Amino acid sequence: MGVLEDINAHRTELKTDSYTTTISDLLGAYKREDLQINPEYQRLFRWDLERQSEYIESLLLNIPTPPLFFATNPDGKSEVIDGLQRLSTLIKFFAPEIFEGEVEIATAENNEQEQNNLKVATLLLGAPLVASIEGYNVKTLPETLVRTLRYTRVPIILLEKESSVRARYHVFKRLNRSGSVLSDQEIRNCSARLFGNDFPQALRELASDPVVRTAIGIPDEQVRKMAIEEFILRLLANLYSPDPLKHSVIEFLDDFMQYGSEGKFLFNDEKKQVVARTFRLLAKTHPDGQAFRFYREDVPRGAVSTNLFDIVSYGVAKNIDYLEDNSPFLKARIIELHKGEDLKDLTGAGSNTKRKYIGRLQLGEKWFSKPEN
Template structure:
């Protein structure tokens, strides 16, 4: 095995930590629980309570995964929901959360209403002393190894969305945190949030707004990388940026993004990316295929569109969406490079009149 292969080999250590030990390590900052890896408390109080109930019943707890940083500190990359729920129960102040009062326990119903402080001593000790298997991914000089490890751990049966995985995995790579924070800052800009107001709240909770930022840059700068699968396309674009294969200057990209969405907001506001009914009224949620075609057109034809009156722009957009060219490119078999180009061309030609 050559030196590169040795560097890329995944080296792991299996350790059994008690939850009491995890709490102490967290207090001493030897284990970092970063909420950006997973939304800290997607679990409901009932789900957290049933985990505590499972521990007291002696049921096995799935393992957690940690990655060792260059300074030896361990970062939790999988199992945050389980770990943070128990730590909240043991010492809610340690993770800056309200005290957890157990609810929804259906086997040990006497636990409902209990807090850690009100448990019997034997039950307190059982929670603190219960072990959980931890797989530690030992430090590696290869960022790609850490990136791939997190992505693979959280792909498949995971509750994380594709964009939440991108948020987390990008932070495994040097410079990745700056890139993703720039994405988040763009997603928070007023001109953008007004145009995507029809995006459902449930998808926003899973970072769909941040995914649309990424999709804008993918369609604007990496269109030919599209192979028919949106997730793979966005992954490939982000990985190209993170590993230096695609140039992405944050300041210049942010200016480009704000310029385009300020114009879309001025001309179309929240009607830019949605369907229209027979009476001409905007209806329904944001449609991603419509988003791609409109943002690409505004990016490419900015100078031709900036002086078009909003009312005229809206009528041209409606005409584009009902055109044969556009409908043909958004129906069955639309997930191809030619169809992507076709729907962008259809919208662009209508918008410029």
């Protein structure tokens, strides 16, 4: 197929419409549940109060803002695929008019829980141009300004239901990776659910295992951004991907996430056990991510290294039957690994090139294999 035919074939997968609507109509659709936010995506509302206040200020001053992207589902309802932070800011500000029952107004403390809880109505901070909006909320802001917000029109781009799931997946992934606050794995997890929930949910369940968390040993902030899920995905892709790394590691993991979510990867009990046994052994022999940290003065220090993770986790998984009964051998081999030239050659600058990436997996499998007597 030539490039023109290839482009035309993919263009037909994406059908869009664009229009403007008032904030009042937008929030009404959300209240009626005609506009939905995937719960997995909703929990990623992270704009701090400064950015929320600045967005409200932009609307009041008629400063142009980016469009919201929705997708129409087969049931006719719309789902948010880009614009979570902006839409959530509006829902939170107008919370008393949206949610049933009593809604709290944020306190002057504006702690983290208040800033991102949709059912705690926003108490604005002073914005860059209009510092005087500080301290106002939807109930105290002059009614003229509240009406201005309600009837401000915002641009919408709609992916119609005739668009393929694959097209929606790529739109979501590319929009959210263009400079958002989401991590790569959060984007993968949300976008992959367009194909199905089973694989993302399986990753979530494994990542919630305290043994797995002990084995990887990363800070809580990284855990909240789904770094544990990404490490598990990385190991699974290294072990079971039908396609080798072609260009970038990010694309390699994206492709495997899609492969798993489409149901093409049989993540059965046997494969889950390989992952569980690998992390269980490493949690026992090297808790708090020690197996994935570079040695300095004969002690594992610093941040967890994805390069070391590739070597050690893959090598242990490929040799798990032998290593489970020979943990002293595993400990000795990890120490020796840091003394060899192979490790230096396959990490550091350019470590995500195809040669070094594949080299790390080959080194890990051989390094932790049963010695030949």
